[in-house]
Amino acid sequence: MLQAAPSPAESMAVPDAALLLVAEDIAKSYGGVQALKGVSLAVRPGEVHGLVGANGAGKSTLIRILAGLTQPDRGRIAVDGELVAISAPQRAADLGMTFIHQELAFVPGMTVLQNIMLGLPKRRRFGMVDWRAIAREVEPVARRVGLAAPLFSGVKGLSVAEKWLINICRALVRKARLIVMDEPTASLSATEAETLLRIVEDLSRSGVAVLYVSHRLDEILRLCQRVTAFRDGRSVATLQGADLTRSSLVEAIVGGAVEHLEKPVGNAQSDEVVLAVSGLTRSPRVRDVSLALHRGEVLGIGGLVGAGRTELVRLVYGADRPDAGTMRLEGRPFAPRRPTDAVKAGFGLVPEERRSEGLVLTKSVAFNLHLSSLSRIVSGNLLPLVSAGRQRTLSNEMIRDLAIRTPDRHVPVGRLSGGNQQKVVIGRWLLRRPKILILDEPTRGVDIGARGEIHRLIRDLARQGMAVLVVSSEPDELPDLCDRVLVMAEGRIVRELTGSALTRNAIIEASYAEGRNAGDPRP
Known part of the structure; x- marks a missing residue:
């Protein structure tokens, strides 16, 4: 047996x-x-x-x-x-x-009932789907799980919780x-x-x-x-x-007992604070977050799925507006209303979903590299035109400097490996020379060789004085890469780790902080 x-x-x-x-x-x-x-x-x-x-x-x-x-x-x-x-x-x-x-x-264009019945056999009458009869059968299941949305209404605008209830209904209807x-x-x-x-x-x-x-x-x-x-x-x-x-x-x-270590003094490469965040809140995913990012520092944001890390980055980058809190950039008030405000202020963002949010997959490597720095390849005031020679020179230099493995700059970026695609997104911002570079899951979906190359690149940028903020779900990635790590749980920063306290085990243990301790940054 x-x-x-x-x-x-x-x-x-x-x-x-x-x-x-x-x-x-x-x-x-x-x-x-x-x-x-x-x-x-x-x-x-x-x-x-x-x-x-x-x-x-x-x-x-x-x-x-x-x-x-x-x-x-x-x-x-x-x-x-x-x-x-x-x-x-x-x-x-x-x-x-x-x-x-x-x-x-x-399927956004369908009703609640149609989404519940996705992939399921449907009762028919006179050769047509009998939605009224199906609704009578589904209604008790919907009541059982507390689904309040009318079965014949659209799903557009429903909350994530309501969508979960629809999926549970589908499972129960399927028996x-x-x-x-x-x-x-x-x-x-x-x-x-x-x-x-x-x-x-x-x-x-x-x-x-x-x-x-x-x-x-x-x-x-x-x-x-x-x-x-x-x-x-x-x-x-x-x-x-x-x-x-x-x-x-x-x-x-x-993989063993968790050691509770004393938090040593931070080891940022510079005392100069480039970005200061105080009490930043966007309910319910980001709650009263405060942090300081120093020039030449690699600051990590760790935590689990749903901890609020990406939501925090979106607030800093101007993609979302906070409910409360303030930010200061190089000592001056900073309140971006949209991502373009952050870009103009000196920010760059490598998003978590590089293929859908960071690249135009059908366009060339050169095209993608210059998306954020067109001013560097455009000449002429009255009739601005792209300088093919300048684009060729700058894109070839970036391909060489980042060791992007591509036959040439004309290849569609969608044909490159995940690691090389990530280098293209990073290279795009390096051409713009940002003060602060934010990387959300910088090595997700890349092979071990490309992972090491990206890590070395991040450290080199910090040594050159750039402030780098790294968001990662991988507790193995942050200790070797970052000067400090802030661990988030339930929308709050619950632990700051530096020096000998900055270990994989400590990040995991802090990530599982109980909700009642959220907001207490002490080990």
Whole structure:
């Protein structure tokens, strides 16, 4: 009989037929890099089973395999004790599994009811879809989860919480036996999150199993009967009962006991403050944030998904307006109304989503490099024209200086690797020579070689006097790269780490700070 692979904290005594889902010794590689090195997971009917781990531990890869979006290199999956091959998403649905990802599935132009019924067979009458009859069947499910939006209204303008309820409705209409939820409360307010948690508890009582993926340990401890921890592509523990505590979860995620170190004096390269932020707030994602960025410093912003890091960057960059708080740039008041104000003031931003927000993929490398510095390649006052010679010289110099691997500057940037695309976005701002460069997830989706090159580039820019703000979900990335790291949780800065206190484990431990301690910057 198939059994879940044992872990250091688990000895399964439940027979296989009583297990809804078993994944055993699952491994998966992408481009020669092992995302999963052997993970195992067993879910019982009606339980809320937590899945935790640091960013890059392998949680999302396993979910993609269970959803039929990718195939494992090895391992076995069983449902109700029977070995299965999940070759496509429809196969996962046929087995009773529904997946609600962070990027919620929606068609904006459809009604609430049409979105609930996406991908589901529909009752027909006289050859036409009978939406009235379908609505009568769906209405009790909508009431059960507390969905207040009228079924025949559009989804445009609905909150993230309402969209989550629509996805849960879809799962229940599909009669799912297992619902996988990936970071369900990351984008919700406290009130909305509480509503969702109560729904999860109700689902469990009614016999629906939930695989709950979250960085928020308070939620994990409240909801889950058992929790499996992933670390570095392996399942390292399954905790339950008296063993399921905050400290045991953090130790499983980190890989050892967490040391509480004294915070040493900061080591910024200059005492000159370039950017000072005081009490910056935009409810509910950024709450009373204060920080100082020094010239020649690499300042990191760490924390988990939904901690408010990107939202903070958007406020600093003028993409959003704060509800409260002030900023000063080189000692003068700074209140950008739009990103162009920040750019004119000397800011550059490398966004988290470089392909959709940072590049014009069909245009050439040279075109993308000069998007933010057209004035450097335009000549003539009365009839300004792009100087082909100046563009060629500057783009070739940047390609050489950043070691951008491209056949030539005319190649569409969409054909380059992720690392080289990132260098193009960075190079665009270097041509403009900003005072402050903000990088949101600078090495996401790049290979290890390009990662090292980007890190060296960032340090070189700081040595030249540029102030650099780095936002990263990778706790391994920040200690070697940054002079200081500010860790955010629940929209607040909860810890400042420098010197010997600036370690991977300390960043992870601070990221899981309890909500009642948010706002206290002390270790």
